[in-house]
Amino acid sequence: MSNASNAELPKSVDPYRLAEQTSTLEGIIPISGLGRFREAVLGFSDGAACRVKLSFYMDSERRRIVSGELEAPVDLECQRCMGAMGATLVSRFTLGLVTSDEQAQQLPKELEPFLTDDFTADLWSMVEDELLLVLPPFPLHDRNDCPAREDLEAYEPDSSAAEPVRKSGENPFSVLADLKKKKH
Ligand SMILES: [Zn+2]
Numbered sequence: 001m002s003n004a005s006n007a008e009l010p011k012s013v014d015p016y017r018l019a020e021q022t023s024t025l026e027g028i029i030p031i032s033g034l035g036r037f038r039e040a041v042l043g044f045s046d047g048a049a050c051r052v053k054l055s056f057y058m059d060s061e062r063r064r065i066v067s068g069e070l071e072a073p074v075d076l077e078c079q080r081c082m083g084a085m086g087a088t089l090v091s092r093f094t095l096g097l098v099t100s101d102e103q104a105q106q107l108p109k110e111l112e113p114f115l116t117d118d119f120t121a122d123l124w125s126m127v128e129d130e131l132l133l134v135l136p137p138f139p140l141h142d143r144n145d146c147p148a149r150e151d152l153e154a155y156e157p158d159s160s161a162a163e164p165v166r167k168s169g170e171n172p173f174s175v176l177a178d179l180k181k182k183k184h
Contacts, residue, residue: 009052015097017122018056019064025123027056031072035127040135043075052127063107064097066114068162072131078140081148085141091134095126100169 009027018025028049031038037042050072059065070091075084095114096107104113114126143149 009054009123009127011124012120014119015056015066015116015121019058019066020096021056022058023056025052025056025157029124031074033037033124034131037109037128037131037135040132041074042077044073049075050127050131052123054123063111064135065094066097067094068092068125068127068130070130076136076150078141078146079138080140081146083141083147085139085145087136087139089131089134091130097121133167146181165169 009025009029013025028051031041031044031048031050034050050070052068052070053065054065054068055166056064065168068091070089074087074089076087077083078085096104096111098104098107098113098115099117099119101115106117107113120177140146162163
């Protein structure tokens with residue numbers, strides 16, 4: 001396992017077989033290889049990669065599960081100064097493998113469905129979806145680091161005003177994630 005986590009995560013796998021064998025995949029995905037996500041951020045360093053760890057297993061109900069952790073260093077556009085700000089996007093998720101909408105409806109609500117065709121899954125696309133879900137909608141520098149803070153202070157002399165910076169780890173999209181399940 002010495003360098004395993006520095007290898008590229010396989011793109012196409014049979015997630016059902018991996019779950020039945022209780023497997024863990026660890027690797028990286030170059031951010032340049034994620035077309036939709038790449039367009040959604042301001043930028044990223046040359047060679048920047050999302051680190052991924054995925055665990056495939058069966059739960060006590062014999063559902064096939066993939067749970068994962070992601071970490072991706074990117075540049076976002078601060079919505080106060082419109083300058084670049086470095087951020088590390090982090091996501092943790094647990095998905096139930098399904099091959100149909102009917103199966104998706106039957107998952108317990110704590111599991112989001114991961115819909116795959118014919119027992120093959122595109123892991124890069126799945127990771128990309130999870131990254132897009134944790135992208136902050138309104139990124140802001142910490143107030144003291146923001147080049148626009150002097151403008152801000154001119155308008156808001158009370159520096160104890162509520163800090164609008166979103167703390168990392170919070171998931172502003174939990175509502176969207178709930179909607180994604182299409183539950184009734
Ligand atoms: Zn700023």
